[in-house]
Amino acid sequence: MQIISVLSISFFIFFLGIGLNRINWSKIYYFSPTYFAIILKELSQFWQIPFTISLFILIQFFKLHIDSQERERKLNSLNKIVLLHVPNTFNYGSSMMGINFIYYFSSTVNKNIVYVVDLFTGEDLNRLNYETLNKSIIKKFNIPTDIIGLKKLEKVLRIIKLIIYSSKDILSFNPIGIVILGGDDVSEYGSIRGLIYNLYQLYRISKKSNVFLLGQTIGPFHSWRKQLARFCLRNCQIFTRDPLSANYLKDSLKLKNVLVSSDLAFLDLPRQKDLDNAKKLLKKYEITSNDYITLIPSGLIKKYTNSYTDYLKTWIKIVNSIVELPALKSKKIVLLAHVLRPEDADDRKIINEIKNELPNEVSNRMVYITDVLLPSEARIILGNGIFTITGRMHGAISTFQMLKPAISLSYSVKYKGVISESLGMNDLIIEARSGILWSSGKIVELVMEKVEYVLRNYDEIIKRIEPAVDKNKKMAMAQIECVAKNLEGLMK
Secondary structure, eight states, X not given: OHHHHHHHHHHHHHHHHHHHHTSOGGGOOOOOHHHXXXXXXXXXXXXXXXXXXXXXXXXXXXXXXXXXXXXHHHHHHSEEEEEESOOOTTBHHHHHHHHHHHHHHHHHHOSOEEEEEOXXXXXXXXXXXXXXXXXXXXXXXXXXXXXXXXXXXXXXHHHHHHHHHHHHHHHHTOOSEEEEEEESSSSSSSOHHHHHHHHHHHHHHHTTSOEEEEEEOOOOOOTHHHHHHHHHHTTSEEEESSHHHHHHHHHTSOOSSEEEOOOGGGSOOTTTTOHHHHHHHHHHTTOOTTSEEEEEOOSOGGGTOSOHHHHHHHHHHHHHHHHHOGGGTTOEEEEEOOBOOSGGGOHHHHXXXXXXXXXXXXXXXXXXXXXXXXXXXXXXXXXXXXXXXXXXXXXXXXXXXXXXXXEEEEOSHHHIIIIIIITOOGGGEEEOOOHHHHHHSHHHHHHHHHHHHHHHTHHHHHHHHHHHHHHHHHHHHHHHHHHHHXXXXXXX
8 A cells, every 4th residue: 555655646746747847937926935835735635645745746846847947048048040931841842951951050050059940840840850860959939820711801910910920929039040941932933922921021030130041042023022022131141042043133133132052952961871761761662772763743733734634634644654665664653742731732642643543554663652751761762763753843952962863844933043053954844834735745745755865865964963963062051151150259
């Protein structure tokens, strides 16, 4: 009985400690010895716990509370960087940029940095920590942006509120710098509403803090948005990921705070050279290095055509055409999902549709990778193939980064800037944003022409890739070093 009593008390102490430690005691301004005595009395009488054990429980709790406050104080004394536009680690491309910034910036400054990141979920936080080798302190914060189901006036009011309060939330961390990672969020390829939100937020935070836009494709802007962009971006330090964007910002928007750089995903991911993991991955999916090609059908269907049926039929024809190509008759075909969230951009939907529509006789050649992967694992799959055909630009970047060719189905200027201008691989781009191309089947001809071109000139293309990637790695790293130099004087 005594053993049971001791165990019961031990469990009680453990759970009480957890529960009480979750209380935000910093908001309780009056905690006198009287309160101490009341809690002690409650523990002794209501819970019928001996006085000495009750006293021990309270002492342990206060120790936990003091330790927690000390940890928070140390955290607040560290250098903080707010990192934005990395909310979703299930978009492998944008996640790669966040992983590389954290890993290489920490290595460059060699100081304790707290990265406050706009992650969607705790799962995203865990994945980001793992991919950065758990060597950095990363904190998650949310900027709620849900306006679905609201009426037009309510949407406008919600957006205004979001702009004001999200800016305050960002600045409340008192960061030494705010880093916004690239992509094409500051452009008109998304919604105009989203563009206005992004621009005005940049204007507000750049008035109060050091703001760096890294690896960006910005613009082009039209009509009154051009003047708005010039006004809102004037206090930000901008690093573009291609010369086209840099020239546009300098010549058309007359901005002076612009430097040409590259996409951060060109840098090695910390875990991409894990050979044991690579062997396990290839074994799991029953594929052999250099014995398969990879296809990434994008879930962003409307970037190419308004017809879902045309899009699906065309991808099926592409797969069948590759299956029938004599030069690839012994090779497997991997369909890889590169973006899994949000739902409306999920590559798995179109991959599953293709799978359901393909004839049984080709099934032994097909491999469908729709499982949740880490970004480094997606890169390993891409890098071990012969070449890639992709509707996701970062799928192309990862393939090139692993020194293999990628054929890109382009829907925006970012492909021309990054793949053509920065990498010098214009011969591997297909301009695919046209409903007519997809409805007529012309896109199948264009893809197969590129496939035959790659196979015919494979060794020559491989020779071109390595120096081009090395150049982009250096440029990507240079922007991180530049940010570090700018913030050097502010670090503790």
